Amino acid sequence: MEQHDAKRVVITIETPMQRRLLAAIEEAGVTGYSILPVIGGSGRSGPWSAEGQVGRAGGMVQVICIIRPDRLDGLLDGVFAVVERHIGVVTVTDCTVLRAERF
Amino acid sequence: MDGLLSLALTNLGSPLILSFVLGVAAALGRSDLVFPEAAAKALSIYLLFAIGIKGGVSVADHGIDLRLGLTVLAGVALSAALPLLAFQLLKAMTRLDRTNAAAVAAHYGSISIVTFVAGTSVLQTAGIPSDGFMVAVAAAMEAPAILSALWLISRGGGSGAQVDAELWREILLNGSIVLLIGAFAIGIIVGADGLAEVESFFVAPFKGALCLFLLDMGLVAGRGLRRSRDVLTPGLLAFGLLMPVVGGVLGAMAGMLIGLPTGSLFLLTVLSASASYIAVPAAMRVAVPDADPGIYLTLSLGITFPFNLTLGLPLYLALARMLTGG
Numbered sequence: 001m002e003q004h005d006a007k008r009v010v011i012t013i014e015t016p017m018q019r020r021l022l023a024a025i026e027e028a029g030v031t032g033y034s035i036l037p038v039i040g041g042s043g044r045s046g047p048w049s050a051e052g053q054v055g056r057a058g059g060m061v062q063v064i065c066i067i068r069p070d071r072l073d074g075l076l077d078g079v080f081a082v083v084e085r086h087i088g089v090v091t092v093t094d095c096t097v098l099r100a101e102r103f
Numbered sequence: 104m105d106g107l108l109s110l111a112l113t114n115l116g117s118p119l120i121l122s123f124v125l126g127v128a129a130a131l132g133r134s135d136l137v138f139p140e141a142a143a144k145a146l147s148i149y150l151l152f153a154i155g156i157k158g159g160v161s162v163a164d165h166g167i168d169l170r171l172g173l174t175v176l177a178g179v180a181l182s183a184a185l186p187l188l189a190f191q192l193l194k195a196m197t198r199l200d201r202t203n204a205a206a207v208a209a210h211y212g213s214i215s216i217v218t219f220v221a222g223t224s225v226l227q228t229a230g231i232p233s234d235g236f237m238v239a240v241a242a243a244m245e246a247p248a249i250l251s252a253l254w255l256i257s258r259g260g261g262s263g264a265q266v267d268a269e270l271w272r273e274i275l276l277n278g279s280i281v282l283l284i285g286a287f288a289i290g291i292i293v294g295a296d297g298l299a300e301v302e303s304f305f306v307a308p309f310k311g312a313l314c315l316f317l318l319d320m321g322l323v324a325g326r327g328l329r330r331s332r333d334v335l336t337p338g339l340l341a342f343g344l345l346m347p348v349v350g351g352v353l354g355a356m357a358g359m360l361i362g363l364p365t366g367s368l369f370l371l372t373v374l375s376a377s378a379s380y381i382a383v384p385a386a387m388r389v390a391v392p393d394a395d396p397g398i399y400l401t402l403s404l405g406i407t408f409p410f411n412l413t414l415g416l417p418l419y420l421a422l423a424r425m426l427t428g429g
Contacts, residue, residue, distance in 0.1 A: 016388040020269065049326075050140065058384070058396060085392045 004100035007072045011079055012038060013088035015059035024078035036062040068103050110417035119224060122314040123412055126321020131329060138319035146316045151282040153305040154220055154238055159290015160298045161235020171236040177357040178240040181375050182247040185350050186212035190255055192346060197338035205255035206387045206394035210403045211346050212248025213379035214241055216279055217320060218411050222373035224313060225416050226366050233366030242283045244374055246274050249386050256391060270389050277382050327405035334397045343406030351376030351419050355426055365429030372419040377411055378403035
């Protein structure tokens with residue numbers, strides 16, 4: 001079966017910044033993404049957990065976009081403007097997709 | 104003194120406080136007791152709606168008067184002014200930099216709605232009435248403190264705060280405010296007859312639901328305390344215990360000036376003494392990402408909230424009774 005090159009961008013960011021991140025992603029012309037809750041982890045400030053969080057401030061979400069390689073720079077510029085001063089991780093990996101017309 | 108001791112013992116022995124203590128103990132003992140996040144959210148929606156609609160019905164019964172307007176204005180003024188005082192205390196008592204001190208200060212101008220709800224429950228137990236409009240005062244006190252903190256940060260130069268229209272929309276229309284004011288408006292519209300239709304759901308089970316919510320808050324506070332060893336200095340700890348009393352006394356004085364009766368004066372004292380751990384932390388994460396959430400969340404949730412719930416409430420009630428002769 002034919003496969004096509006694509007980029008998988010994963011952005012883990014604080015929940016209060018989610019709406020701004022999605023606006024930046026859509027501004028960059030990317031309309032397809034998935035949002036996953038992050039239930040806990042550990043970073044420079046030590047371990048944390050979403051368990052029993054009373055507000056959104058301490059939570060994290062992960063946004064996953066699969067895009068055509070030519071869209072990557074525009075997306076990363078927009079994403080960087082949002083995450084620059086905030087807690088978060090941005091990773092980019094190569095992947096392949098089956099239906100290129102969908103990305 | 105005997106009266107205060109008796110109030111404190113009654114408060115400490117109530118199901119509400121014991122539920123909270125159970126949560127704290129379970130968290131400190133590293134129990135695997137977990138309160139599902141969705142259940143906690145559902146309970147908080149229930150509590151906010153119940154307190155809002157009851158407040159609205161009370162206003163519908165008694166009408167809107169000058170005291171309502173004055174108390175809302177006093178609440179806004181207190182919320183805006185308390186961070187300035189808290190900031191000065193933090194500069195004197197701790198080594199926090201300007202950004203962190205301003206972020207912490209914002210929490211002490213804003214309010215904890217759970218402490219307010221627990222306060223109304225204390226009044227109910229003591230048989231002391233209060234004005235229904237105090238719900239609107241609580242909603243009005245959520246946001247001004249954030250503005251004061253951002254002003255404090257902007258005065259200091261540096262990278263400053265990131266504030267845009269979207270942030271203001273999020274602050275002013277945050278879920279707690281919308282729910283409180285919305286339910287309050289529903290209460291005013293439907294009045295006592297409307298409340299009677301939903302009374303069996305929103306009135307009778309209220310304290311039981313609050314017990315469960317406080318159990319969860321105890322778990323959260325206990326986990327916060329467990330993680331606080333690296334964050335809490337003696338100065339910060341002292342601030343977390345002193346600032347609610349200072350804020351409470353200022354709130355009580357404002358209530359005296361307006362001429363509030365015992366119950367409402369007590370609630371204004373509680374609101375002024377409490378510290379936010381929902382609306383303000385979210386705003387600070389967006390506007391002041393350089394501030395350390397470990398400091399402000401630990402202080403408001405791990406120190407000030409348990410203090411207010413266990414010792415603060417009886418202290419503030421004794422103060423309100425003393426000032427009003429009630």
